[in-house]
Amino acid sequence: MRDVRRANRAVLLTHLYRSGPLSRHELAQSTALSQASVSNLIGEMIGEGLVEEAGFVESDGGRPRVLLRVAPGYGYVVGADVGETRVQVELFDLSMAPLAKAEYPLSSTTPKPDEVLDRLLDGLGSVVDRAGVDPATVLGLGVAVSGVVERTRDAVVHAQTLGWEGVPLGAMLRRDTDIPVLVDNGAKTLGQAELWFGAGRGSRHVVVALVGSGVGASVVADGASYRGSHSSAGEWGHTTIAYDGCACRCGAHGCLEAYVGAEGILERYRQANRGRPAPGADEESALAAVIAAAPTSKTAAKVLDDTAGYLGAGLGTLVNLFNPERIVLGGWAGLALGGAMLPAIREATARHALRQPYAQATIELCELGPDAVAMGAATLPVAELLSDGGIARAAALAGAGGGAGRAACPTPARAR
């Protein structure tokens, strides 16, 4: 009861954010709140600057409706992507329009936490500066890391690829900045970005399948990211699809990643091509070369054909186990493969999934680029704002304003 108002504000705000501009009337209908309450709460939020009017809609005999939206300029969010080779930091307004961006290469693929910390703080300051945004209006910093992130305040990170074992990244960042910090796994933030702004829009059950050098997945169940008991759910890459099959770098045999991860594909190509690897300086161009060669080279075509089969088996597993509305294929290798042969992948999935769940799912490509990891990270503070109804911030502002303006004022408005 003590936070029913918060809950109602959250419902309203979330609706407004996700379902575009809406009138008070529509909001009342879709949230099952009375018009009076909507008017009341919206009025409060307009007063705080959280919500703003966004034009009218003509009516056929009747007062025209005033459309409302979450004010993009109410605050700003920063998203950061800690990759193996670089740290990317980007600033957005609340409508997720990008305003500034900073990128830092890392000295090694296993950077010290302190180095990453410096880059993050640098980037944070830099993008805020360059966008000309008041630091006090930055609602939060979301950080995406490619590893398992414990869902605690300290945000302890376990990232084998970075060589991090139990790094409390959240706690470390909080020591050096007052801006609220949220940390999550990169695949999950990318999934969130696709869910909100990409190929997953409008769905409540989505699996975002990511294929790059490694293979992972981000599962959204009933609108919320599925984490499991210790936040490491969705480790799709090490699903066994070929019993007693190829060795995988995880130590097991027959993992999906060993077959459809970029490394695995290129290795299969090398073997099929009498030991000669695909041309290209890095994995990305090598894979592109294989794909480009497919129309003319039987070897390349065979390798890709097999890849579609293996990928289909893996996607079929996702379809059967999660019964999603939509599977979104992403990751740089996933996009390359999907762009070249999505029909074959769909067909292979159909062969490996049960008819009914397969028929209920669509398989599509990611719509946002790989930079969406940072954007997804930036959605973390936005999600926080929405689920909170903006109450925490309003209270903080009222408290600060009250403290400065009227020293002896006991408890202004919502500051209790």
Next chain:
Amino acid sequence: MRDVRRANRAVLLTHLYRSGPLSRHELAQSTALSQASVSNLIGEMIGEGLVEEAGFVESDGGRPRVLLRVAPGYGYVVGADVGETRVQVELFDLSMAPLAKAEYPLSSTTPKPDEVLDRLLDGLGSVVDRAGVDPATVLGLGVAVSGVVERTRDAVVHAQTLGWEGVPLGAMLRRDTDIPVLVDNGAKTLGQAELWFGAGRGSRHVVVALVGSGVGASVVADGASYRGSHSSAGEWGHTTIAYDGCACRCGAHGCLEAYVGAEGILERYRQANRGRPAPGADEESALAAVIAAAPTSKTAAKVLDDTAGYLGAGLGTLVNLFNPERIVLGGWAGLALGGAMLPAIREATARHALRQPYAQATIELCELGPDAVAMGAATLPVAELLSDGGIARAAALAGAGGGAGRAACPTPARAR
């Protein structure tokens, strides 16, 4: 919010039901409600007969606490299990103590919906009669079917094994009985039973893996059954674990079910045994014979060893994708295999799962027998009662009582 009271009653009731007898004080602490509210709400529920006192607990200097529990006799629930060979109907009180049971063989393995309907209604009447329970105190009938059940009011059932395609079992039952009817998939109800009363007690993230002739799973995520977009999530049996492997009855190749389903195991034994099948009239005794022969027969030992490996691969997939606290292995074949070689199965799972999620999960056997499917079905109306805080029923009773006793009374108590 117009039903905050309902929500609070639900929280209290659920807590009381799941965490055994508790005092008002403990309830207040664990639910974050004030003591006054707890007193108030509990008082109301005691008045309705929903909650009752259950003894004291001595204190060391202070008033002794009065323990409370959900009154087992407040109402009764009926659970039914529609299997391929029989319909089982069982009546329980709210503490899930079995009070009466009825079982009907079915005329064929693909029974007409009408035949099943008759048996269910017969069984319902029979168990209520024999337990000597007032039909008006029966809170609901839960029905478990081995197929996909749409989660709508009509409860449309798609069950290939029964030959049912789009049978609105819920709607059909409702035509012939006033008792609230709930229908769900059998694996999910068994999972629910294990979660509440069996090996899953106290966990919020559990996967119940069921191995019989077929193979399935019931996933519990954050305390609630995970259903996916169309309620068919958890189809573990048709996960590909051996690419291009054995043909499965689903039409695909390399499904887990083809390797660790009873049929698959016995087929592999037959092949390893130069075409001679395992002795036994049915699958169950044949599998038992293979297991019994393992210490002396190399063939049998090899087949079971392989089975543990395949099963481990399948369980590893579950561990990686769902990151559960606990995996509960059940189903008649699962129990037989697990009883004989759980350590080998655990070890195989460790080989196929990632270290971290594997370390976070325990693998155990089902504690409840196969009859628990009916019990799980009976938990469906209980869950309904708990999530409702018992308000709907209290209102109905008050309404009926008011209507009979005082004809002109406008709206007694909660009947609005």
Next chain:
DNA sequence: CGGTTTCGGTTAATGCTTTGAACTAAGTCA
């Protein structure tokens, strides 16, 4: 053995929040 302490539980007053209904605002249409 009676007072004191301590903890469990209840009661009355208070304040917050939603809501329903009346009411105002801003249009269209005849």
Next chain:
DNA sequence: TGACTTAGTTCAAAGCATTAACCGAAACCG
């Protein structure tokens, strides 16, 4: 211009949880 529609606001009323003061039942202690 006036009837009619639809959107949004205001205000009194009702429902709830909470705070804080207040009983009750035991053990401890001098």
